[in-house]
Amino acid sequence: MIRAQNIALSFDGKxxxxxxxxxxAPAKTNLIIGRSGSGKTVLLKCLIGMxxxxxxxxxxxxxxxxxxxPDQQRSFRQQMGVVFQGGALFxxxxxxxxxxxxxxxxxxxxxxQKKERVNFCLEKVDLPGVNRLYPAELSGGMKxxxxxxxxxxxxxxxxxxxxxxxxxxxxxxxxxxxxxxEITVEFGITTVINTHDMNSVxxxxxxxxxxxxxxxxxxxxxxxxxxxxxxxxxxxxxxxxLMKKFI
Amino acid sequence: MKLLLNLGRYLMxxxxxxxxxxxxxxxxxxxxxxxxxxxxxSLGIVAIISFFIGMVVIIHLTANLGNPLIPxxxxxxxxxDVLVLEFSSTVLxxxxxxxxGSNISSEIGTMRVTExxxxxxxxxxxSASYLAQPKIIGMMIITPALxxxxxxxxLIGGWFISIAGNLMTGADxxxxxxxxxxxxxxxxxxxxxxxxxFLITSISAYHGxxxxxxxxxxxxxxxxAVVNSMITILIANYLITQLMLG
Numbered sequence: 003m004i005r006a007q008n009i010a011l012s013f014d015g016k017x018x019x020x021x022x023x024x025x026x027a028p029a030k031t032n033l034i035i036g037r038s039g040s041g042k043t044v045l046l047k048c049l050i051g052m053x054x055x056x057x058x059x060x061x062x063x064x065x066x067x068x069x070x071x072p073d074q075q076r077s078f079r080q081q082m083g084v085v086f087q088g089g090a091l092f093x094x095x096x097x098x099x100x101x102x103x104x105x106x107x108x109x110x111x112x113x114x115q116k117k118e119r120v121n122f123c124l125e126k127v128d129l130p131g132v133n134r135l136y137p138a139e140l141s142g143g144m145k146x147x148x149x150x151x152x153x154x155x156x157x158x159x160x161x162x163x164x165x166x167x168x169x170x171x172x173x174x175x176x177x178x179x180x181x182x183x184e185i186t187v188e189f190g191i192t193t194v195i196n197t198h199d200m201n202s203v204x205x206x207x208x209x210x211x212x213x214x215x216x217x218x219x220x221x222x223x224x225x226x227x228x229x230x231x232x233x234x235x236x237x238x239x240x241x242x243x244l245m246k247k248f249i
Numbered sequence: 250m251k252l253l254l255n256l257g258r259y260l261m262x263x264x265x266x267x268x269x270x271x272x273x274x275x276x277x278x279x280x281x282x283x284x285x286x287x288x289x290x291s292l293g294i295v296a297i298i299s300f301f302i303g304m305v306v307i308i309h310l311t312a313n314l315g316n317p318l319i320p321x322x323x324x325x326x327x328x329x330d331v332l333v334l335e336f337s338s339t340v341l342x343x344x345x346x347x348x349x350g351s352n353i354s355s356e357i358g359t360m361r362v363t364e365x366x367x368x369x370x371x372x373x374x375x376s377a378s379y380l381a382q383p384k385i386i387g388m389m390i391i392t393p394a395l396x397x398x399x400x401x402x403x404l405i406g407g408w409f410i411s412i413a414g415n416l417m418t419g420a421d422x423x424x425x426x427x428x429x430x431x432x433x434x435x436x437x438x439x440x441x442x443x444x445x446x447f448l449i450t451s452i453s454a455y456h457g458x459x460x461x462x463x464x465x466x467x468x469x470x471x472x473x474a475v476v477n478s479m480i481t482i483l484i485a486n487y488l489i490t491q492l493m494l495g
Contacts, residue, residue: 050371080373090368092360104372107271162371 003028004160004192009048009058018044019055019216028159028192031183031206035197036213037238042196043087043164045213049194050082050162051075062160080108083153083191085163089145091137097124097148098133101155108156123151127181143174147181154185161186161193167202179205200239203227212238262455265377266385279383280390287349287384287450288391292398298344299337299399303406306331311416321417325425328407329400330434337399338438339486342392342445346478350453353384354474357457358467366458381454385447392446393439400438437493444485449478 004026011019019041026032034042047053049060051067060067062078070078091100101120105111111119124130127147137145146166153161163182167175183206186193197203203210207224212235220227220235227239270276310324357380360366369376404426411422456474460466 052367052370076370076373076375078373079371082371084368084371086364086368088363090364092365092368093363104374106275107372107374 003061003063004049004194005059005061006045006049007059007061009045009055009060011044011048011053011055011057017216019048022058022213022216022218024211024218024221026192026194027209029187029190030193030208031186032192032194032209032211033197033203033207034194034211034213035203035207035238036219037198040213041216042198042213044216046162046164046194046196050079050084080104080156081159083156083158083161085146085149085153085161085166087165087168089137089149091140091145091148091152093137095136096133097129097135097137097140100137100148101152104152104156119155123155124148126154126185127151128177143170143178146170146174146178150178150181150185154189154191157189158191161191163193163195165196165198167197167199172201175199175201176205182206200242203239214238258459259452259455262377262381262458263451265375266381266451266454268375268378270378270382271375276379276383279379280387283383283387284391287352287388288395291345291348291395294344294348295341295395295399296402298341299332299402300406300409302336302340303328303332303403303408304410306336306403307407307411307416308414321421322425322428324417325407325411325422326428327425329404329426329430332400332403333434333438337396337403338441338445339482341396341399342442342449342482343479345392345395345445346449346453346482347475349388350449350475350478351471353450353453354457354460354471355467357381357454358460358470361458361460362463362467377454377458381451381458384454385450388446388450389443392442396438396442397435400435437489440493441486441489444489445482448481448485452478452481 005024007023009019009022010017022045034045036042044053048055051060055068058068062081065078067075067078091097092103095103098120101123102116105116105119109116120133121130124132127150129144129147129151132140132144132148137148140148150163150166161182166182167178170178179202182193182195185191195202195206204224207227210222210224210227211218212220214234220230220232222230227235230236307324307328310327314324314327357366360380366376366380369379408419408422411417412419453474456470456477460470
């Protein structure tokens with residue numbers, strides 16, 4: 003369980019997040035949605051400690067993450083897996099080395115055990131046999147899948163994904179969505195996903211937080227989202243012609 | 250005021266860089282890799298520049314100090330001191346600041362703007378230490394070796410042109426480079442090269458690490474890294490010379 007309480011943050015006097023409180027349950031795909039610039043990524047960065055909120059608290063189960071010092075936060079992050087928008091794979095390392103890096107640092111495993119874990123994670127994301135390729139040799143979708151494999155390599159309790167299917171074709175986007183959901187349920191991970199893709203919302207949105215101009219505007223499930231009478235939410239949800247057909 | 254702010258940030262960056270490594274074994278492997286990547290790959294340029302500078306210095310000295318009252322071997326003696334005291338440490342490190350400094354800054358800067366550094370941090374790895382420490386230590390180990398090699402190759406360049414250009418006999422040249430040899434000067438140049446290596450790598454890593462924005466800013470950081478490394482090398486050169494030889 004991840005709990006954010008009254009999170010507020012400003013940059014140079016400009017308010018980016020205002021008093022956001024939300025809980026994210028384990029084994030569920032929790033989505034943060036909203037227009038570009040609504041504060042989704044900033045909230046995600048506050049949750050993982052890459053940004054320090056001006057006000058508010060972040061709790062991971064019984065641990066108050068925001069009360070930790072930077073070293074404690076860094077150490078705690080070993081329980082997190084993060085998938086960045088562009089994948090953020092290390093260019094100079096092969097796929098296998100990318101996946102091995104966190105294991106080299108934080109596990110006492112032998113070489114064979116690491117190799118086995120790498121292969122397991124790559125199979126999980128349906129990419130067996132790409133161990134020796136460099137990120138530059140992978141397609142956008144493959145990069146995202148390798149990034150997911152790297153994020154789960156240490157069996158994280160919490161998984162964060164920043165727009166995991168941005169820049170992908172609709173079919174690849176669905177593959178990524180399903181993959182994240184499968185991993186979340188199978189390993190009981192608390193997953194938080196930033197997205198503005200309505201397909202993802204309808205596909206995997208167990209719990210949805212809608213942000214608008216840095217404020218919590220609506221919260222509910224994918225079943226509720228089409229029935230909401232929140233005008234700002236409806237403007238966002240039914241922006242496309244495809245979604246208008248649901249009305 | 251901005252200078253003080255940057256100095257403070259640089260010192261805080263160094264504090265993170267030199268905090269205790271999570272897994273020393275990984276760092277040792279990385280140091281060896283950086284020695285190869287930053288130092289060994291610079292051997293070619295060091296050899297070429299040193300050889301030609303050695304030749305040019307002795308040609309200048311012979312042309313300008315040609316006097317029946319000054320023995321020929323004084324030219325090779327002076328060439329040796331030029332190479333040992335200034336060229337092979339200071340000038341060579343200024344050249345390395347351009348080659349290695351821009352390489353380090355652009356590499357780390359690109360990692361910053363493509364969120365690779367954020368990825369390291371979210372894994373729980375001290376990114377400043379993981380990225381910069383092996384480069385700094387690697388360069389501090391390999392640069393004195395490059396400088397000593399540069400002196401040696403520069404002296405060979407001088408010897409070659411002395412014979413080929415009929416400037417002096419080989420015996421005079423050898424006598425000159427052995428004349429009043431003071432090993433303390435070599436020690437002084439090694440100390441300088443270690444300090445310069447630290448400055449080049451740490452300043453370049455700092456500029457790369459603090460890059461914000463996109464490709465344009467990576468280029469800007471790279472330029473700043475080279476310029477600031479060069480300026481600090483010149484200041485450090487004066488201070489070390491004043492301290493050790495003044």
